[in-house]
Amino acid sequence: HSNRVMWFQDFFPPNMCPINAKDDTFYGIMFDAGSTGTRIHIYTFVQKSPENLLELEGEIFESVKPGLSAYADQPEKEKNMSLRLLDMAIDAVPPHLWKKTPVVLKATAGLRLLSEEKAQALLLEVREVFEESPFLVPEDSVSIMDGSYEGILAWITVNFLTGQLSGQNQHTVGTLDLGGASTQITFLPQFEETLKEAPGDFLTSFEMFNSTYKLYTHSYLGFGLKAARLAILGALNMEAVDGQMFRSSCLPKHLEAEWHFGGVKYRYGGNKEGETGFKPCYLEVLKVVKGKLHQPTEIRGSSFYAFSYYYDRAVDTNLIDYEQGGILEVKDFERKAKEVCDNMERYNSASPFLCMDLTYITALLKEGFGFRDNTLLQLTKKVNNIETSWTLGATFHLLQSLGITY
Ligand SMILES: Nc1ncnc2c1ncn2[C@@H]1O[C@H](COP(=O)(O)OP(=O)(O)O)[C@@H](O)[C@H]1O
Ligand SMILES: [Ca+2]
Incomplete structure (x- = not known):
């Protein structure tokens, strides 16, 4: 303190x-x-x-x-x-x-x-x-x-709240934010290799609190949880295709429903005749994820703070407590995805997208970013009663730009 x-x-x-x-x-x-x-x-x-x-x-x-x-x-x-x-x-x-x-x-x-x-x-x-x-x-x-600021400012928030931006021994922690339409990954590279292998626009120098941080950060537009649902259904950027039905093996077999996102109405449903369950669903999801994201080797062994939809879906499936949050391994999401997808009728009171969402999170972490099964994720909503949101970092940045600090 x-x-x-x-x-x-x-x-x-x-x-x-x-x-x-x-x-x-x-x-x-x-x-x-x-x-x-x-x-x-x-x-x-x-x-x-x-x-x-x-x-x-x-x-x-x-x-x-x-x-x-x-x-x-x-x-x-x-x-x-x-x-x-x-x-x-x-x-x-x-x-x-x-x-x-x-x-x-x-x-x-x-x-x-x-x-x-x-x-x-x-x-x-x-x-x-x-x-x-x-x-x-x-x-x-x-x-x-700008998407890169979204990641950087969330990183500033989390590392400020955990006390990593003050004093000498700074052990900063990377952040993962899964929004509705985009997703961000941000960390302070420790390996020279990361600086060399990262695409140029993934590295941003940022000045805050009298220090300059050269961060690895990227915001993947269209890879937020809700945009990913549309991508998996094959409906992303398909505005107003009247009455077209989008089907997926990640949805309950007999489901047929409507969904509004970003001002557009979509009709979606389960594979009435075909397969459903984790296996076919994972294959469907892979098409959206595999080879689409940059995989920095150094993150394989580190642990990350994760929030937004990572948090919400972990709460929905009792992996963590809503108030307390908790620490999970990547494989916990996979285990839950299998459990939900292979027993969709048992989860029919939950969101029809629960299987798809958990499978997407699993694939995003493993095949997207390249995390290991045992990579640790610290799921946190609040630190010291302050929301882990980019907004705190943005407020610091605002005060700085108003000349309230130097
Ligand atoms: N301050 C916050 N506290 C808790 N959850 C938040 C907060 N801000 C965003 N979220 C969560 O982020 C997810 C939605 O992301 P959102 O910010 O709406 O989309 P995007 O970041 O793609 O614009 C939801 O899970 C929502 O509950
Ligand atoms: Ca957000």
Whole structure:
């Protein structure tokens, strides 16, 4: 804990605290416009002692569904949603701090997949809501975030919260984020070989907290869990194919249903006549995954923090506890995938996609990234009661860019 205080001393040196020199609390508001939902994170920073040591004290978090991209064809309807979330900030931040509190929204894969025109129309709606709010609206406050930042900022969050970015002995940990539309992998390479073998745009130098980190990071667009469902069904990028039915051996045999994603309606169902179960499903999933991702050799032996849908699906299948999280091996996902896919009738109260999702996660980890069966995954939703989301890293970055730190 004391490490964190020490670290903040560097981050906010005593004579430089423009946001608020007198008050002992200040705030930062970060919106995460994800493909499946929009979330608000209101971070509180506190100055506890007269020496002006600042600490991240807490977070207020709320989320709404569906994601911004669901309003692609009626952007004006989006307004209610951002207003509703912004009301939380109005309640949480004391009025005298409103105009010193920055508010920013960053959109991820859902908007990256929309046409430029539709995405900009949605962002404009949000910008109007922000401009009418009493908060500090920085330039470029509403934008689509670059995928490499999504990975880097999540890595910053996790390694900050676990105390790895302060002090001398830094043992940083890699991060895996499985969103609805994209997935990210990020780590600090230890081997020279990794730097040599990585595609050029997978390495990014990033400055934060007075250090420069050269990270391996990549965001695979279309490899989020929900986009992967469409890819497996053969329906990705097949807009408005009226009435077409997409079938898969990963779905319950007699299932026929509809699914809305990114503003498009899809019909899908099981292999009524053909095979179902883990084996055929894995083969189907492999077509989407195999050879599509870069495999850095050095990660085979390391352990990673994993969140978002890795966490959710592990909770759904009782691999981990919803509150506690836990540590799993890659093979635990495979074991569950087999159990669910080969007994789909027993799991018919769960999501019809459970088999497909678990099989995809298994294939993504093993055949996609090249992890070993016994690679350890630390599944975490919160560290010290703060969400393990890129939004905290983004808030640090925001404060840094506003000149609140050097
Ligand atoms: N702050 C958060 N806390 C918990 N889960 C989150 C958070 N942000 C995203 N998720 C999870 O991420 C997954 C969806 O990813 P999302 O952010 O909507 O898509 P994408 O990152 O592809 O735009 C869901 O499992 C959702 O529960
Ligand atoms: Ca996300």
